Amino acid sequence: MTMAATDSSTALRPTPQKRKPIKGRWLSYVRKTWPLHVLLLPALIIALIYNYTPMFGIIIAFMDYEPWLGVNESPWVGWEHFEYLFSYPDAKQVIWNTIIIASLKIVMQMFVPVVFALLLNEVRLTWYKRTAQTLVYLPHFLSWVVLGGIFVDILSIRGGIVNRFLGQFGIEPIFFLADGDWFRITVILSDIWKDFGFSAIIFLAAIAGINPALYEAASIDGANRWKQVLHITIPAILPIFIVVVTLSLGRVLDAGFDQIFNLYNPLVYDKGDIIDTFVYRVGLQGAQFSFATAVGLFKSIIGFILIVISYRMAYKWAGYRIF
Amino acid sequence: MQYRSTSYTVFQIFNFVLIGVLSLLCILPLLHIFAVSLSSRDAATANIVNFWPVGFTLAAYEQTIGNQNFLRALMIGFQRTILGTVVSMGIITMAAYSLSKSNLKFRGRNMYAWFFVFMMLFNGGLIPTYLVVTKTGIYDSIWALVIPSAVNVWNMILMLNFFRNLPSELEDAALIDGAGHFTTLFRIFIPISMPAIATMTLFTMVFHWNSWFDGIIYLTSMEDYPLASFLHTVVVKENFNEVGVDLENLQEISNRTVKSSQIFIGALPILLVYPFLQRYFVKGIVLGSVKE
Numbered sequence: 001m002t003m004a005a006t007d008s009s010t011a012l013r014p015t016p017q018k019r020k021p022i023k024g025r026w027l028s029y030v031r032k033t034w035p036l037h038v039l040l041l042p043a044l045i046i047a048l049i050y051n052y053t054p055m056f057g058i059i060i061a062f063m064d065y066e067p068w069l070g071v072n073e074s075p076w077v078g079w080e081h082f083e084y085l086f087s088y089p090d091a092k093q094v095i096w097n098t099i100i101i102a103s104l105k106i107v108m109q110m111f112v113p114v115v116f117a118l119l120l121n122e123v124r125l126t127w128y129k130r131t132a133q134t135l136v137y138l139p140h141f142l143s144w145v146v147l148g149g150i151f152v153d154i155l156s157i158r159g160g161i162v163n164r165f166l167g168q169f170g171i172e173p174i175f176f177l178a179d180g181d182w183f184r185i186t187v188i189l190s191d192i193w194k195d196f197g198f199s200a201i202i203f204l205a206a207i208a209g210i211n212p213a214l215y216e217a218a219s220i221d222g223a224n225r226w227k228q229v230l231h232i233t234i235p236a237i238l239p240i241f242i243v244v245v246t247l248s249l250g251r252v253l254d255a256g257f258d259q260i261f262n263l264y265n266p267l268v269y270d271k272g273d274i275i276d277t278f279v280y281r282v283g284l285q286g287a288q289f290s291f292a293t294a295v296g297l298f299k300s301i302i303g304f305i306l307i308v309i310s311y312r313m314a315y316k317w318a319g320y321r322i323f
Numbered sequence: 324m325q326y327r328s329t330s331y332t333v334f335q336i337f338n339f340v341l342i343g344v345l346s347l348l349c350i351l352p353l354l355h356i357f358a359v360s361l362s363s364r365d366a367a368t369a370n371i372v373n374f375w376p377v378g379f380t381l382a383a384y385e386q387t388i389g390n391q392n393f394l395r396a397l398m399i400g401f402q403r404t405i406l407g408t409v410v411s412m413g414i415i416t417m418a419a420y421s422l423s424k425s426n427l428k429f430r431g432r433n434m435y436a437w438f439f440v441f442m443m444l445f446n447g448g449l450i451p452t453y454l455v456v457t458k459t460g461i462y463d464s465i466w467a468l469v470i471p472s473a474v475n476v477w478n479m480i481l482m483l484n485f486f487r488n489l490p491s492e493l494e495d496a497a498l499i500d501g502a503g504h505f506t507t508l509f510r511i512f513i514p515i516s517m518p519a520i521a522t523m524t525l526f527t528m529v530f531h532w533n534s535w536f537d538g539i540i541y542l543t544s545m546e547d548y549p550l551a552s553f554l555h556t557v558v559v560k561e562n563f564n565e566v567g568v569d570l571e572n573l574q575e576i577s578n579r580t581v582k583s584s585q586i587f588i589g590a591l592p593i594l595l596v597y598p599f600l601q602r603y604f605v606k607g608i609v610l611g612s613v614k615e
Contacts (some may be wrong), residue, residue: 033431123342
């Protein structure tokens with residue numbers, strides 16, 4: 001409401017509230033909120049160019065895109081690339097690798113952090129607990145480039161420290177990164193190694209939020225520590241556990257590009273190649289832009305469906321909302 | 324106390340040891356690399372180094388620091404981190420302020436919010452994004468590492484949740500005193516949100532320091548690579564000769580100790596900010612994002 005626009009003679013008289021004409025309302029909306037739109041502008045422009053334009057760029061999955069022809073000139077080929085994808089044995093293997101590696105990672109991420117949080121909560125020495133936390137959170141912040149370099153060194157067949165250690169128990173050197181099955185195991189274990197500590201934080205926070213009076217009451221009623229964990233701690237972290245588990249279902253096609261790209265080599269392509277690394281090799285190194293886009297689109301669409309379902313489930317079962 | 328039963332004591336000892344072993348497992352690989360980087364070439368090739376340097380020498384570090392290509396990559400890594408963090412935090416803070424308004428005060432807010440949230444659910448994938456970057460004039464420059472990743476929706480949501488939980492009286496008082504939205508944001512919201520902004524800044528810095536893939540696909544010359552991309556190419560992909568380590572020195576220092584020193588220097592900035600990071604992330608991020 002702007003006073004300047006009101007006639008002084010009518011201002012004193014109580015007038016029935018009149019709806020402003022559409023144009024006036026629009027003007028006052030703009031006047032009140034234009035700074036908010038301006039503040040959003042940089043983010044909007046960047047998102048439009050670098051996030052939304054590529055979404056429309058997926059149409060090249062239905063073309064034979066050639067860089068010198070551009071999007072307008074390249075010929076349409078319909079579903080050809082998708083048909084090729086589903087008839088091409090390598091592609092099937094890649095999809096299967098992705099699902100198996102990602103699902104095993106999800107299963108590990110489901111249980112290791114929560115068990116670790118419960119165990120850590122039983123440690124009574126504060127300094128010991130703090131130190132443990134400091135050490136286990138650290139790997140989360142190191143990049144897979146650094147960790148890739150480290151793992152290639154320590155898992156080496158020629159005197160890597162892990163094989164030397166196993167050798168003391170009479171175990172023959174293991175080709176961790178050169179044998180397909182061992183590669184999968186290495187990828188899954190190193191993934192949980194990197195993130196179990198950090199993923200436990202959310203459970204530790206939930207445990208810290210439990211009212212101590214509950215434990216006191218239980219202990220007066222004669223419940224031992226095990227009973228207290230079973231009937232107080234676990235029920236208290238169950239909602240957040242459900243949220244974490246359901247949200248992780250959205251990642252069934254995310255097998256961890258950064259990790260695998262820094263650890264794999266042609267020897268393990270048959271069991272270690274995943275959709276993302278395949279797209280990179282075929283699309284950017286092999287310049288088959290359209291086919292790689294089709295593979296990527298397949299992944300994006302399945303991923304989209306899974307994420308939407310998992311968010312809905314998390315909302316329904318645990319009242320979780322992202323904002 | 325109830326805690327004094329024998330079985331509980333046995334459990335306590337077992338648990339104590341288990342937690343200790345798990346914690347050590349998390350740090351030992353890094354410690355091993357550090358020990359190798361400080362060991363003599365002979366000790367490293369003979370595979371006798373465990374977690375303490377054998378035949379202590381700084382030769383590998385001298386070699387690494389003397390390597391122009393490594394130094395340049397290190398500098399570009401810092402540049403990219405600073406530039407990327409400033410750009411991203413600026414853009415995100417401004418957008419989060421607008422999105423923290425309710426849809427009643429700022430009609431259209433929900434539309435904007437969905438516009439950004441949709442980006443978390445669906446993306447065009449690697450190839451279309453790559454093609455867009457090559458066509459928009461930032462290809463093969465440091466901006467290709469800064470701009471496309473600038474709008475981090477997850478950080479935006481954390482920030483808007485933080486803004487939304489500030490007492491609304493602050494904003495009302497500012498508006499009554501005649502402050503506009505810009506003044507409210509820059510003179511009130513940002514100063515009182517410093518802890519949250521500092522946390523997110525640290526996380527963004529870690530993200531930029533660790534990013535390597537965009538450097539590899541968007542930059543054509545290895546001379547422009549930030550450290551993470553450089554390390555990927557040199558250490559992980561082993562193109563040792565390409566990067567100009569002179570061959571005479573190679574005789575004296577084994578590949579392995581030099582590589583280890585490069586890896587360790589790559590991890591060092593993270594280790595340095597880690598104490599600050601740790602102080603914030605437990606209460607800052609986790610408790611901020613999980614609200615009831």
